[in-house]
Amino acid sequence: MYLNPRRVFQEVSTHEAHHQHVLYxxxxxxxxxxxxxxxxLKSLLDEFEMSYSVITIAGNRHFFVSPEPASxxxxxxxxxxxxxxxxxxxxxxxxxSPGANDNSAAVFELIxxxxxxxxxxxxxxLIIFTDKEELxxxxxxxDQGSYxxxxxxxxAGFGGAQVFIFDACGTGDTLIISKTADHLxxxxxxxxxxxxxxxxxxxxxxxxETARHLDMDRVLLVPTPFSDDxxxxxxxxxxxxxxxxxxxxxxxxxxxxRTKPDxxxxxxxxxxxxxxxxxxxxxxxxxxxxxxxxRLTPQYFPIVVRFACALCGG
Numbered sequence: 201m202y203l204n205p206r207r208v209f210q211e212v213s214t215h216e217a218h219h220q221h222v223l224y225x226x227x228x229x230x231x232x233x234x235x236x237x238x239x240x241l242k243s244l245l246d247e248f249e250m251s252y253s254v255i256t257i258a259g260n261r262h263f264f265v266s267p268e269p270a271s272x273x274x275x276x277x278x279x280x281x282x283x284x285x286x287x288x289x290x291x292x293x294x295x296x297s298p299g300a301n302d303n304s305a306a307v308f309e310l311i312x313x314x315x316x317x318x319x320x321x322x323x324x325x326l327i328i329f330t331d332k333e334e335l336x337x338x339x340x341x342x343d344q345g346s347y348x349x350x351x352x353x354x355x356a357g358f359g360g361a362q363v364f365i366f367d368a369c370g371t372g373d374t375l376i377i378s379k380t381a382d383h384l385x386x387x388x389x390x391x392x393x394x395x396x397x398x399x400x401x402x403x404x405x406x407x408x409e410t411a412r413h414l415d416m417d418r419v420l421l422v423p424t425p426f427s428d429d430x431x432x433x434x435x436x437x438x439x440x441x442x443x444x445x446x447x448x449x450x451x452x453x454x455x456x457x458r459t460k461p462d463x464x465x466x467x468x469x470x471x472x473x474x475x476x477x478x479x480x481x482x483x484x485x486x487x488x489x490x491x492x493x494x495r496l497t498p499q500y501f502p503i504v505v506r507f508a509c510a511l512c513g514g
Contacts, residue, residue, distance in 0.1 A: 223248070223315075224498075227308060231298040231493060237291050241307065241329060250314060257352055260331035260345035263291070265314055267323050284358065285325045285512045287313070288439075289366045290333030290345070290428055294487040300496055302486040303333070305370025309501055313508040325512040326361075333367075333428050334487070346431030354437055362403055363439040364511055367427040369504045370496045371482045374450040375416055377407045378424040378441035383464065384433045392436060399438035407440055410510045416503070420450045422457055423464040425483055444504065446497070449480040 223244070230240055238261055245252050245265065252265040289306040293299030310327050317325060332345030341347060353361065381400045385393060404421075411419045424443055432439035445453065456463055456478060463478070485491050 223311060224308060227304065228493065230308070231300045231304050233296070233298065237293070238331075241291050244311065248311070248315060250311075250318075255352075258345070258348040260348065262331055262345065262349055263327075263329040265311075265327040265329070267318060267321075267325060284361045286328060286353075286358075286361050286363045287325065287366060287508055287511065288328045288330055288346075288363060288428055289369075290330045292331055292334050292345075294334050297487055297489060298492045300493045301368050301370040301482070301491050303367050303369075305496060305498075305501065306366040306368070306504070309369055309504045310366060310508060312501075313505050313512075313514075316505065316509050317512055317514045320509075320514050322509075322512055322514040330428055333431075341426075341430045341434045344428065344431035344434075346428035347435050348431075350432040350435035350437045350439075354435055359437055360399070361437070362406065362511075363432060363437060364403070364407070364508075365428045365432075365439050365441040366443075366504065366508065367441060368443045368482070368486060370444070370498070370501070372444040372446035372449065372497060373500045373503065374418040374420055374445050374447050375411055375503065375507065376424060376443045376445055376450065377404060377411075377419065377421050378427075378429070378443065379421055380423050380426065380429060380441060380467070381433065381438070383423060383467075384430065396433070396436070396438050400440070403438055403440035406511065407442065410507060414506055414510055416507070418447060418450070420445070420454055422450075422453055423467050425467050425486075442504075442507070444500065445480055445482055449482055453480055 226240070226244060229235060230237065241263060242254070245263065250265050251268055252263055255262050255264055287310055289310050290303050291307050293302065307329060310329070314327050328349070330345050330349060335343055353359070385397060385400070408419070408421075424441055427441045429439040429441045467479070482495070485495060
């Protein structure tokens with residue numbers, strides 16, 4: 201069932217903090233086609249008095265949100281690069297698409313998670329809202345904002361940070377832990393690939409253990425479409441993508457991949473093959489006018505918020 205997010209958020213707000221109601225009240229404006237999402241995201245972070253900096257790398261503007269005001273460390277953030285938990289979500293979208301699920305929902309969910317982590321005084325986390333995840337025709341992974349961002353993080357000693365990418369987390373009740381990294385590393389060679397595979401396994405294990413700790417009974421481990429993880433991997437930093445799907449779509453996808461594992465290749469093609477037509481409707485609606493609030497299921501947003509907070513120890 202797909203509901204108007206404003207109505208659901210108004211119902212939930214009687215049981216949640218006032219700032220949550222105010223936050224989601226801005227959602228419809230954020231997905232409006234004429235909205236300058238950079239300016240609105242900056243305004244939202246200012247409104248909730250979040251500690252953040254805007255870092256411009258290769259012309260892309262990334263928001264770094266931290267638990268406390270910047271003072272020393274990497275780009276002013278007092279975090280240990282090898283132990284930091286980084287949660288990331290891109291805030292850009294394809295022209296002509298509202299971008300409700302890709303990726304407005306995850307942006308708002310991570311803002312809510314940041315507010316909860318701040319209230320609980322949890323430290324050692326960093327949330328990055330990334331720019332230019334979406335690629336134009338003819339562009340490749342090295343053109344992603346996450347690629348040059350990850351290069352900067354790596355050079356600053358954050359190569360061992362635990363990075364979790366949240367993308368398309370607004371539709372469905374089933375947590376999807378992506379196996380796209382396996383495809384990305386399938387043909388990679390060199391001395392660093394063994395270490396990267398080990399780090400990927402650590403991230404995946406942490407995600408699965410976190411889901412078990414929260415008693416989540418709807419969790420699926422399958423390949424997903426490329427996200428910011430592609431740029432991170434190309435720069436040499438392991439990253440784990442998290443997304444959501446409706447239970448019926450997740451079950452159908454799991455069954456399909458068991459019988460036709462080669463269908464996963466459809467997820468990684470820029471030119472969409474006919475086989476992609478059998479992939480989840482939720483994914484087929486991304487990057488199109490159909491990616492509107494009508495396809496969101498905000499009653500399940502708390503699942504993502506809880507999971508994000510738990511990854512950070514909250």
